[in-house]
Amino acid sequence: MLNIPKLIIVCCAVLSLRCVQATSPPQFLKDINGYRSACKSIGWEPKQDCAVYNVVAFHANLNSHLNNLDPNTTIKFENVQLNKGNGYDPNTGIFTAPEDGVYSFAWSFLSKVGGTVYLAAVIENADHAHTCIGNQQSSYISASGHLLYELKEGNKVWLRTWHVPATFIHSGYYSYFSGSKINSL
Known part of the structure; x- marks a missing residue:
């Protein structure tokens, strides 16, 4: 059975570790789109797109x-x-x-x-x-x-x-x- 709170904590930890690493702009955009897809797959949607x-x-x-x-x-x-x-x-x-x-x-x-x-x-x-x-x-x-x-x-x-x-x-x-x-x- 999928434990949503633990999955969210793991996603946040991965995101925070990735944020401190230097990446090129194209790689950064690719990573962000990947994170958005992962968040969407667990049912999380942002209130407003920047x-x-x-x-x-x-x-x-x-x-x-x-x-x-x-x-x-x-x-x-x-x-x-x-x-x-x-x-x-x-x-x-x-x-x-x-x-x-x-x-x-x-x-x-x-x-x-x-x-x-x-x-x-x-x-x-x-x-x-x-x-x-x-x-x-x-x-x-x-x-x-x-x-x-x-x-x-x-x-x-x-x-x-x-x-x-x-x-x-x-x-x-x-x-x-x-x-x-x-x-x-």
């Missing part, structure tokens, strides 16, 4: 300085460095979730002497995080923010000014907006 995971990630920064923006102005980060999944639209400044999942968003901005900037991270027209620089007195200063949030396909995320007019936001790599899906639901 090969079907879709990468969703974007990173964009400003092309030019922004001056005297009214409150509730969406910031458009036009210089797109990365846009896997095509969720970010530089024409609108809005990220639209291409699929359900937990997402991580980060942003940073730089202002100069006398600068005042209040930014809100917005999801579906509701503020979820605020960052600000108020009446900056040194040469330059930056502020940054981070937000983790569970999104459904089609949910929209963007950064906008709030509270008071934004007097100056520096362009280039100093001011950016980025996000990525970190987990599927």
Whole structure:
């Protein structure tokens, strides 16, 4: 009679011993397929194949300085460095979730002497995080923010000014907006 728990322990031991040995890429793939076949023969199936995971990630920064923006102005980060999944639209400044999942968003901005900037991270027209620089007195200063949030396909995320007019936001790599899906639901 087949003892499944002992067979699983033996398979795991063999796998761990094989993992420490150096193999060529073709041999490694052959070995992995063999292990998958062995696991399948005892009824074990993985929950999700790593090969079907879709990468969703974007990173964009400003092309030019922004001056005297009214409150509730969406910031458009036009210089797109990365846009896997095509969720970010530089024409609108809005990220639209291409699929359900937990997402991580980060942003940073730089202002100069006398600068005042209040930014809100917005999801579906509701503020979820605020960052600000108020009446900056040194040469330059930056502020940054981070937000983790569970999104459904089609949910929209963007950064906008709030509270008071934004007097100056520096362009280039100093001011950016980025996000990525970190987990599927």
